Amino acid sequence: MAYPDDLRYSKEHEWVRNDDGHATIGITSFAADELGDIVFVELPEVGGTLSQFGTFGVVESVKAVSDLYAPVSGTVVEVNEALRDAPELLNTDPFGEGWIAKVDLADTAELDSLMDAAAYAAETA
Amino acid sequence: MTYSPHTTADRAAMLAAIGVASVDDLFDDIPQAVRAAEWVVPPPLTEQAVRTELSRLASRNRIPEVSFLGAGVYRHLVPAVVGEVIGRPEFATAYTPYQPEVSQGTLQSIYEFQSLICELTGMEVASASHYDGATATAEAALMACRLTRRTRVAVSAGVNPDYRRVLETYCSGPGVEVVTVPVDLADGGSGTTLPSTASGAVDDSVACLIAAQPSFYGQLEPMRELADVAHAAGALFVAVVEPTSLALLTAPGDDGADIVTAEGQPLGIPASFGGPYVGLMAARMSSVRQMPGRLVGATRDARGRKGYVLTLQAREQHIRREKAASNICTNQALMALAATAYLTAVGPEGLREVAELSTIQARHVASALEDAGLGERRFSGPYFAEVAVSVPDAARRHAALAERGVVAGHLLERDEPALRDTLLLAATELTTDDDIARLVQALGETM
Numbered sequence: 001m002a003y004p005d006d007l008r009y010s011k012e013h014e015w016v017r018n019d020d021g022h023a024t025i026g027i028t029s030f031a032a033d034e035l036g037d038i039v040f041v042e043l044p045e046v047g048g049t050l051s052q053f054g055t056f057g058v059v060e061s062v063k064a065v066s067d068l069y070a071p072v073s074g075t076v077v078e079v080n081e082a083l084r085d086a087p088e089l090l091n092t093d094p095f096g097e098g099w100i101a102k103v104d105l106a107d108t109a110e111l112d113s114l115m116d117a118a119a120y121a122a123e124t125a
Numbered sequence: 126m127t128y129s130p131h132t133t134a135d136r137a138a139m140l141a142a143i144g145v146a147s148v149d150d151l152f153d154d155i156p157q158a159v160r161a162a163e164w165v166v167p168p169p170l171t172e173q174a175v176r177t178e179l180s181r182l183a184s185r186n187r188i189p190e191v192s193f194l195g196a197g198v199y200r201h202l203v204p205a206v207v208g209e210v211i212g213r214p215e216f217a218t219a220y221t222p223y224q225p226e227v228s229q230g231t232l233q234s235i236y237e238f239q240s241l242i243c244e245l246t247g248m249e250v251a252s253a254s255h256y257d258g259a260t261a262t263a264e265a266a267l268m269a270c271r272l273t274r275r276t277r278v279a280v281s282a283g284v285n286p287d288y289r290r291v292l293e294t295y296c297s298g299p300g301v302e303v304v305t306v307p308v309d310l311a312d313g314g315s316g317t318t319l320p321s322t323a324s325g326a327v328d329d330s331v332a333c334l335i336a337a338q339p340s341f342y343g344q345l346e347p348m349r350e351l352a353d354v355a356h357a358a359g360a361l362f363v364a365v366v367e368p369t370s371l372a373l374l375t376a377p378g379d380d381g382a383d384i385v386t387a388e389g390q391p392l393g394i395p396a397s398f399g400g401p402y403v404g405l406m407a408a409r410m411s412s413v414r415q416m417p418g419r420l421v422g423a424t425r426d427a428r429g430r431k432g433y434v435l436t437l438q439a440r441e442q443h444i445r446r447e448k449a450a451s452n453i454c455t456n457q458a459l460m461a462l463a464a465t466a467y468l469t470a471v472g473p474e475g476l477r478e479v480a481e482l483s484t485i486q487a488r489h490v491a492s493a494l495e496d497a498g499l500g501e502r503r504f505s506g507p508y509f510a511e512v513a514v515s516v517p518d519a520a521r522r523h524a525a526l527a528e529r530g531v532v533a534g535h536l537l538e539r540d541e542p543a544l545r546d547t548l549l550l551a552a553t554e555l556t557t558d559d560d561i562a563r564l565v566q567a568l569g570e571t572m
Contacts, residue, residue: 026183040414042414045274060414060439064444065439065444065445067448
């Protein structure tokens, strides 16, 4: 499976798109497919802080409940309110409309500890 | 041969992980005085000897001839059909099923219970029940902390003192601070939680304000105003209610409550020391994922037939383990069934009659004592079916009346030193005019 080249990926199947220190994060299509139909997302709080690899929310599917692990540290500046009523966006468009939160990065060097698309594709192969 | 699955090394590792030196340290909270020094199993007895011994023990129970004791537990008529229904072996022998969907009858009975509690409280979702009113209330406080991501709770001193002690215990583990909002205890005062006092205690660090309707003192609280105080600070409002009173009073869901809890005992469960009772909890659908305990939902199967399931189990400990909404709650399915049978048997009119008769008899108690010059209402303002009465030398006379087979309610100074010489007297539809005459006569004889 091919993954977008402009993202970085964590072993916990979250992605991050860095736009000059302002990052968008979500879960990968691989994670969404493994979870099955997603019925609920517990979003982080705007203004809250994330620490890399710490939990920041919960995603519930018909099969399982899983914690969300932050791929990067930072301050939450926006959450995807659309997910409250349409959690299925995580299944239908995980890298686009299904984004979870926007974060001001605390340390862009953390991105280096994440995988690129090729490495993530190998990880999930 | 040992049957313990843990080796000495396992146990040492577990003790080290939780930071105690020995297994005995886990029992430090239990006073030495009440611990068994050693466990001695008596020698075997014949069936006849066991019957004799049990009869001897049972004869030590003192059954009062007349009782005005309430203070959280109320003696109501339990229609015979309640015992008949909960005695059916399909129900009596079943714990909450762990392969639940094969037990459609049990699930349906729980679903009906939840529906009745929603109707009574004016709320959108009710749990399958809790252990009792106190633990349901403590769980509601922790639920409010999860929903608001805050770590302090404010509780009115008008909430049953036993509930407040359980709340303290529940909050001590996760480090939630409990702030008590005092009640206006002035002589002739309202005996209620003043909104102005509450607003001083509820700020943006407080997850919820908990108040009881009626209060422990029987008084009617300004619930709408207290809910407004909580909401103004971004906190939730938790209403602890007496279920029969809901036949007369505004439903807490219409009074701004975000979570409602109650002791369900008055609904068809006999008053007995130690229970079993049943806790009720209801909430808004928007907070359902933070609700503790089991939930039964209705659905349709593949052929379109109605069926029942344990729903939203992802909140529960067998799936979410340590991250479950609660790891310390249980339900009381059989007692919930008793409440369901009771409410079904008495119906809306029957429940209203129970509540009306109880309030009428409570007023007869108060006026009979006042007319006889034996006591006066301690507070002013509206009350439900329990009334606080100032009686000189109350402790001595309470004890003297107990010797005569009359329980003159609850001695409030046991919980609240400011309420010396005050009796809390409860009435229900079982309180007869003769009972009240007996109370007045016995109290008069102890002047």
